[in-house]
Amino acid sequence: MNHDSHVETRAVSHGEKPSPEEGRGDVVSPIHLASTFALPALDTGLSLEDVDPDRGEFLYSRLSNPTRHAVEQRLATLEGGTHGFAFSSGTAAIVTAMLATVEPGDHVVAFDDLYAGTRRMLEELFVKRLNVDVSFVDATDTETVAAAMREDTALVWMETPTNPLMKLCDVGAIASLAHERGALLGVDNTFMSPLCQRPLALGADLVAHSTTKYLNGHSDSVGGALVTDCDDLAESLGFLQQIALGNMLAPFDSYLLLRGTKTLPVRMRQHEANAQHIAEFLEAHDGVSRVLYPGLESHPQHELACEQMTGFGGVLSFELDGDMDDVVEFMGHLEEFTLAVSLGGVESLIECPAAMTHEPLPKEEREAVGISDTLIRVSVGIEHVDDLVADLDRAFAAVASLRESPSP
Structure with a gap:
């Protein structure tokens, strides 16, 4: 895999290799809908490990599919x-990442401001059903993460920035801490x-999207991805994806994702400039x-953002000065922004x-x-x-007008 070329180049071409000499000159990887692939001959010694997608060999689309394989290489x-x-x-x-890294009886340390779906997954599935203990901590302070870790801590799970409060954690410092403790x-x-932050380069073992x-x-298109440098972890992830769970991205969505990554660099520059x-x-x-965006000097972790990011992204949060009625009014007058x-x-x-x-x-958890x-x-x-x-200005004006209107 060539990491020497610039990311803008890899986003466009990596994983898609036209082969005119083999009668395949597709500049864009086609959508391979085949569920199964013909073998050249019966081989009684053939195993799954012998089928190598990197050599253009495929057996069954749950195990690997040409379109999905192309996008996995690019990711x-x-x-x-x-x-x-x-x-x-x-x-x-x-x-899948959680199942590959923790077992019943293990302990996980996680950011307390995780995406609500991830937090609910940890609490409802891993804690209640799989006997995995989870500590949710304010990971903006690395020392708080250190204090939460135990001998049975197998995984530290972070988002940075978090959703929706845009909190950051020091990926490099937490990676060193986790590895010192065997997690x-x-x-x-x-x-x-990857255009704005590269966790693997900062020391992380696994990146999710x-x-x-x-x-x-x-x-x-709905989809997800995991990327790692660790061969052993990759083996576990592959087993879960292809054999145990069969939870893979479909060919059409793989094609859409391949298409989308081609414009990722130019899109991210515009997202960030606008944000x-x-x-x-x-x-x-x-x-x-208040406004929460890592690109603002007022962000409490702006300096860390400048150190570990190459861009600040396109998501921000802000707090309207008012109440829920004002939020409803504000949202109701937006035209360019979609609710x-x-x-x-x-x-x-x-x-x-x-x-x-x-x-x-x-509500008490949200407010906490x-x-x-x-x-x-x-x-x-x-x-x-x-x-x-x-558009935002019009919505603010509507809220102000509502406040100035006399009560009936």
């Missing part, structure tokens, strides 16, 4: 890893993409009580975590980690930023 090289795995969703990728470090890199977000980038502009606009607005969950697509999306993505968490009813998360798209700012 690996984008993250600077050796082994890539594509799954049917980000959640499927994360649960593995997994990092969900969905918010940043919801490819639904920036990697695909067009809000038309920075909007974050500065919001920070200066009287109707906003929807998810993020990372070319279009701008907006949501209220307390009423949408994090609604399953009890800092998710108020008026916290709003924005996935900034690639539209013209002036149109996006004008």
Whole structure:
């Protein structure tokens, strides 16, 4: 795998190799819908290990598929890893990562501001059913992570930045800590993409993505990915993906993901430029009580962001100065921003975590980690930023007008 070329080049071409001499000159990898593949002859000594997709050999699409294999190679090289795995969703990728790294009786240390779906997975599946103990900690302080670790800690699971509070953790410091204690470090890199952050290069053992977000980038395919440099861990992940769970990305979604990664570098530059502009606009607005975006100097971990990131991404959160009625009014007057969950697509999306993505968490849990009813998360798209700012301005004006109207 060639990691010497620039990431913009690898995003376009890695994993797709036209072979005119073999009668295959496809510049774009085709969608291979075949569920099974013909063998040249009966070989009584053939095993699954003998079938090598890197040599163009395939047996059954659950085990490997040409379109999926191409995107798995690309995902690996984008993250600077050796082994890539594509799954049917980000959640499927994360649960596979957990199953590959922990056993009943093990202990996991996790960020307390994890994506609500991941936290619920840990609590409902791993703690209650699989006898895995989990400690949720404020990982913005590495010493807090260290204090939570025990002799039976097998995995440290981080998101950075977190969803939706945009908290960061020091990946390099936590990687060193985990390895000193004999644990593995997994990092969900969905918010940043490999264009803005490379956890493996910082010392992580495993990187996860919801490819639904920036990697695909067009809000038309659900998927997940894992990338690692560790051969033993890759073997476990492959067994779970292909044999035990059969939880792989379908050929058509693999094709869409391959297509999406080609424009990832240019999309991320525009996402970030727009997000920075909007974050500065919001920070200066009287109707906003706080803005959370790593690219702002006011972010409490801006210095760390500059050290371990090469960009600040396209997601930000802000707190409306008001109450839930004001949030409803604000959302109702937006035209360019679409009220929807998810993020990372070319279009701008907006949501209220307390009423949408994090609604399953009890109110006291949300408030304990800092998710108020008026916290709003924005996935900034690639539209013209002036149109996006004008849209926000109209919504703020509507809220102000509502407050000025006399009560009936």
